[in-house]
Amino acid sequence: MGTARAIDRVIIAGAGPIGAILAYALRRRNIPVVLIEALAAPEIDCRAASCHPPTVAMIEELGLLEDGLDQGLVSPVFNYLDRVTGELIGRFDIEAMRERPAHPYVLQWEQYKIVGSVINRLASDSDADIRMSTRVVAVEQDADKVDVTVTTPDGGSEIISGRYLVGCDGGRSTIRKLVDIEFEGFTWPERFLKIDTRFDFFGLRPELSNRNYFSDPEEWLNLFKARGASGEGMWRAVSPTLPEQTDEELLSPEAVEARLQKFCPKPGRYEIATIALYKVHQRVAATFNHGRVLLAGDSAHVNNPVGGMGMNGGIHDAINLADKLQAIWFEGAEAQPLFDQYTRQRRKAQVDYVQAQSIQNKQTLGEKDPVERARKLDGIRRQSADPELHDAFIRRACLIDSLRDANATL
Numbered sequence: 001m002g003t004a005r006a007i008d009r010v011i012i013a014g015a016g017p018i019g020a021i022l023a024y025a026l027r028r029r030n031i032p033v034v035l036i037e038a039l040a041a042p043e044i045d046c047r048a049a050s051c052h053p054p055t056v057a058m059i060e061e062l063g064l065l066e067d068g069l070d071q072g073l074v075s076p077v078f079n080y081l082d083r084v085t086g087e088l089i090g091r092f093d094i095e096a097m098r099e100r101p102a103h104p105y106v107l108q109w110e111q112y113k114i115v116g117s118v119i120n121r122l123a124s125d126s127d128a129d130i131r132m133s134t135r136v137v138a139v140e141q142d143a144d145k146v147d148v149t150v151t152t153p154d155g156g157s158e159i160i161s162g163r164y165l166v167g168c169d170g171g172r173s174t175i176r177k178l179v180d181i182e183f184e185g186f187t188w189p190e191r192f193l194k195i196d197t198r199f200d201f202f203g204l205r206p207e208l209s210n211r212n213y214f215s216d217p218e219e220w221l222n223l224f225k226a227r228g229a230s231g232e233g234m235w236r237a238v239s240p241t242l243p244e245q246t247d248e249e250l251l252s253p254e255a256v257e258a259r260l261q262k263f264c265p266k267p268g269r270y271e272i273a274t275i276a277l278y279k280v281h282q283r284v285a286a287t288f289n290h291g292r293v294l295l296a297g298d299s300a301h302v303n304n305p306v307g308g309m310g311m312n313g314g315i316h317d318a319i320n321l322a323d324k325l326q327a328i329w330f331e332g333a334e335a336q337p338l339f340d341q342y343t344r345q346r347r348k349a350q351v352d353y354v355q356a357q358s359i360q361n362k363q364t365l366g367e368k369d370p371v372e373r374a375r376k377l378d379g380i381r382r383q384s385a386d387p388e389l390h391d392a393f394i395r396r397a398c399l400i401d402s403l404r405d406a407n408a409t410l
């Protein structure tokens with residue numbers, strides 16, 4: 001067991017995209033960090049891939065945009081389609097907005113690549129102490145510091161101290177549980193199935209863009225294209241399952257093949273890269289700050305992935321918090337009022353925008369009542385056709401309004 005030492009640094013638990021971005025944002029502001037990650041190496045999964053325009057601006061501000069453009073795909077357009085009739089219901093083009101954001105596109109940059117890019121840059125920074133295969137198991141705080149007990153790669157344990165701790169340790173956050181913060185909300189009865197395939201849908205469905213939402217009362221579907229590990233192109237299809245379906249029923253190669261063939265019949269089998277089943281939650285932590293402990297990213301909020309908002313909201317948390325820590329560190333600002341404001345601002349973004357919008361997105365795609373479904377699809381058609389409504393729709397879908405209103409909250 002190591003000894004506790006008060007050290008002037010921020011401890012970050014979890015090196016997913018939010019912990020990595022926060023660590024990098026703090027280093028850019030000259031604040032030392034220790035980044036603690038339970039896994040031996042960043043997880044190569046293909047969950048988040050969409051970075052909305054305000055997030056792209058933050059990525060640029062951090063000096064990471066070159067990596068993002070090298071490794072990602074630029075996608076100005078997203079489509080809504082009726083899977084039952086095949087009709088293109090709505091086309092939303094960020095480049096066509098009358099008040100265009102500085103980066104008028106969604107950057108399809110997979111979350112594992114974001115983490116890789118940041119970790120590479122931090123590797124040579126002596127004020128960024130990166131601890132892999134290290135898990136936070138206990139937290140204690142007093143008036144001056146926070147002490148974090150971790151299990152170390154050799155099976156021992158150690159106490160790491162810092163001025164503040166930020167839990168970026170995902171939806172099942174140990175930090176959130178250790179400081180006893182309620183995770184308010186609900187879990188959907190159905191799980192979502194994600195299938196990654198290298199098959200290029202553009203060949204058979206030229207009306208598609210890189211980002212497509214298919215409405216269907218039976219089986220809605222999100223279909224997105226990302227660049228893939230070696231630039232070969234990777235399509236990600238997410239669709240709902242029935243609550244009573246077992247893992248075996250859903251994950252067998254035949255079931256996966258049948259699901260894709262039903263969506264887009266083609267000769268020969270699909271080449272499947274990965275398959276994953278997700279429980280889907282809509283939850284927001286009761287507070288994002290508790291003394292010297294803060295929460296950011298999925299540890300503070302989780303939502304269904306329709307609309308690609310979870311990681312984006314988490315990156316907005318990280319930048320908001322990094323700015324406040326800078327004011328505390330270098331400008332003598334009082335911590336508690338700023339941390340309370342962090343909670344007010346970022347909870348607002350979550351509750352009023354990300355939660356509301358992601359629930360609405362899911363309900364629009366999966367609406368079963370025929371009259372209500374026709375009304376919802378008509379709404380999309382109208383918003384796509386009317387320039388003012390078109391722009392307003394994008395501002396909500398791309399978290400432009402969410403960020404503006406959160407930042408304006410005192």
Ligand SMILES: Cc1cc2nc3c(=O)[nH]c(=O)nc-3n(C[C@H](O)[C@H](O)[C@H](O)COP(=O)(O)OP(=O)(O)OC[C@H]3O[C@@H](n4cnc5c(N)ncnc54)[C@H](O)[C@@H]3O)c2cc1C
Pocket residue numbers: 013014015016017018019036037038039043046047048049050051111134135136137168169170171173174175194238278296297298299305307308309310311312313314
């Ligand atoms: C199918 C799917 C598609 C999605 N698509 C999008 C999208 O397009 N755009 C978008 O914005 N969002 C999307 N999301 C959501 C997005 O994946 C998450 O919001 C994002 O991963 C959150 O990042 P995070 O860093 O907060 O948490 P995580 O990515 O979960 O990372 C947490 C890290 O903490 C580590 N950790 C956990 N416990 C400990 C501990 N005790 N000690 C040390 N380390 C610990 C974990 O090993 C992990 O590396 C999607 C989600 C799903 C399921």
